[in-house]
Amino acid sequence: MRASLRAFWGALGASVLLLLALSDPARADDDSAARGRELFERVWQSSSAPHPAADGLGPLYNERSCVACHSLGGIGGAGPNDKNVDLLTPSAAELSSSGPDDRFRKVHPGFATASTIVLHKFSTDREAYGEFRNRMLGLDPRILHEPARQQNAELAIFRGQSRVPNRAVKVSRVEFIVSRRNTTPLFGLGLIDRIPDFEINSVARQQARRGIVSGRFLGRFGWRGQVKNLDNFVRSACATELGLQLATHRQPINPVGKPEDPLVRRPFDISAQECRDLTEFVARLPKPRRVLSDDRQQLVRIKNGEALFDSVGCAECHRPTLADVSGLYSDLLVHEMGPSLADPAPAPIDPLLPSAAGYYENVELANERRLVEARREWKTPPLWGLRDSAPYLHDGRAETVDEAIKLHGGEAQFAAYRYRELTSPQRQNLLAFLETLAAPPKIASPR
Numbered sequence: 066m067r068a069s070l071r072a073f074w075g076a077l078g079a080s081v082l083l084l085l086a087l088s089d090p091a092r093a094d095d096d097s098a099a100r101g102r103e104l105f106e107r108v109w110q111s112s113s114a115p116h117p118a119a120d121g122l123g124p125l126y127n128e129r130s131c132v133a134c135h136s137l138g139g140i141g142g143a144g145p146n147d148k149n150v151d152l153l154t155p156s157a158a159e160l161s162s163s164g165p166d167d168r169f170r171k172v173h174p175g176f177a178t179a180s181t182i183v184l185h186k187f188s189t190d191r192e193a194y195g196e197f198r199n200r201m202l203g204l205d206p207r208i209l210h211e212p213a214r215q216q217n218a219e220l221a222i223f224r225g226q227s228r229v230p231n232r233a234v235k236v237s238r239v240e241f242i243v244s245r246r247n248t249t250p251l252f253g254l255g256l257i258d259r260i261p262d263f264e265i266n267s268v269a270r271q272q273a274r275r276g277i278v279s280g281r282f283l284g285r286f287g288w289r290g291q292v293k294n295l296d297n298f299v300r301s302a303c304a305t306e307l308g309l310q311l312a313t314h315r316q317p318i319n320p321v322g323k324p325e326d327p328l329v330r331r332p333f334d335i336s337a338q339e340c341r342d343l344t345e346f347v348a349r350l351p352k353p354r355r356v357l358s359d360d361r362q363q364l365v366r367i368k369n370g371e372a373l374f375d376s377v378g379c380a381e382c383h384r385p386t387l388a389d390v391s392g393l394y395s396d397l398l399v400h401e402m403g404p405s406l407a408d409p410a411p412a413p414i415d416p417l418l419p420s421a422a423g424y425y426e427n428v429e430l431a432n433e434r435r436l437v438e439a440r441r442e443w444k445t446p447p448l449w450g451l452r453d454s455a456p457y458l459h460d461g462r463a464e465t466v467d468e469a470i471k472l473h474g475g476e477a478q479f480a481a482y483r484y485r486e487l488t489s490p491q492r493q494n495l496l497a498f499l500e501t502l503a504a505p506p507k508i509a510s511p512r
């Protein structure tokens with residue numbers, strides 16, 4: 066009797082402990098982040114999705130995993146230029162003459178709901194899509210069946226254009242512009258996600274008062290601040306980059322497939338919980354660090370460079386600290402950066418509406434003048450982790466930090482000018498300071 070009573074209390078104690086463990090929020094978050102990491106590294110396959118009846122990767126995709134692009138300086142890092150995302154937008158002349166219309170939609174069904182579409186690298190429909198992509202890039206159709214030559218032709222275009230990457234192509238008598246986006250690093254994004262709106266708005270107001278630069282607050286994420294929060298960007302990336310169908314974001318439409326029946330409900334490739342896991346993992350990626358030199362003279366140069374960064378005006382936009390996030394070097398505002406950095410897909414003109422759209426869908430067509438300006442607006446990228454995230458700028462056109470700085474125009478022209486006017490040793494010091502901004506220590510791989 067006594068023994069069984071002891072067993073009873075013992076079992077009760079154990080289950081209470083188990084319940085406590087299960088309801089421990091910190092531990093639940095750890096588990097979520099661990100599952101998120103697995104999803105970030107998972108190499109997706111078509112037709113082998115973990116969910117019944119889902120079709121996994123595709124029909125269109127840019128890569129098979131998140132980490133395939135986000136890898137420089139460790140898992141979650143930036144990406145090299147060959148991982149850039151290609152975008153297609155009708156040229157300004159086409160848009161102003163007609164607005165989005167049937168001619169665009171005939172070329173790609175994505176134009177039914179967006180003025181810019183992602184020109185995906187791959188499709189599960191390999192041959193037909195390869196032919197389509199070649200046509201859109203203006204490549205010779207004869208090279209289609211020789212993958213090596215296709216690659217070379219793409220690379221040649223890409224190299225020739227790497228300084229001014231926007232290219233015009235004519236398809237079915239419509240002129241389109243092909244432009245690109247460079248993969249951003251994801252370190253420290255959880256901290257950025259938690260900066261309150263009012264802090265960012267108050268920086269915008271300060272800038273308006275001082276009148277040296279004048280930023281606008283859209284969202285915290287994306288080169289154009291086109292996305293408000295991290296969770297939304299992560300879900301968008303699942304749909305846009307990997308072609309996963311989600312409850313909230315649709316996967317891209319296949320331009321060479323059968324027209325879709327809107328009444329057919331597609332099973333989801335990735336669940337809401339899995340998206341939360343993925344976001345939890347990304348949000349916990351550690352923030353970048355500073356790597357200082359042991360050499361005293363070098364330290365003096367770095368200190369001098371840091372002071373110059375402030376005195377020539379870089380810190381007007383690249384603010385060292387925003388709210389309680391130190392070492393960020395951004396104001397998270399978008400700025401007009403001059404005509405040579407313009408891109409056909411404009412920054413959102415109105416404050417963002419919550420939408421289930423991908424991060425390039427932006428159908429509003431404001432008046433032409435406002436549109437010209439919005440095409441030159443970019444969000445100040447945080448400079449933390451800079452050393453490990455080359456190439457630079459929204460389309461990766463700058464191979465070095467020095468080049469990236471010299472390409473600043475518009476609101477940043479004064480700072481770029483003062484940078485050029487520095488003496489050569491001063492410029493070296495400023496660059497030495499920027500060299501100290503490094504990716505966080507690599508997190509160990511579980512495998």
Ligand code: HEC
Nearest residue numbers: 127128131134150246247248249286287288298302303306
């Ligand atoms: C084909 C390469 C590629 C793949 C694959 C990819 N990304 Fe990205 N990622 C990019 C590019 C390019 C950007 C910048 C997009 C922009 O702002 O226009 C980006 C930006 C982001 C951002 C916003 C970062 C910031 O600071 O603004 C997040 C978050 C993100 N990616 C998460 C993911 C996740 C999660 C996955 C996997 C589901 C993923 N990415 C897969 C290329 C990729």
Ligand code: HEC
Nearest residue numbers: 278379382400443444445446457458459469476477480484
């Ligand atoms: C008016 C605001 C503004 C000022 C002033 C400014 N920048 Fe920038 N900076 C930006 C924006 C916006 C971008 C992104 C432009 C793009 O991608 O086309 C950028 C990009 C960069 C990049 C590339 C970052 C990356 O991840 O690709 C570096 C490096 C940089 N700035 C350094 C500087 C330095 C050094 C100065 C001072 C000489 C400076 N900036 C002044 C707004 C500014």
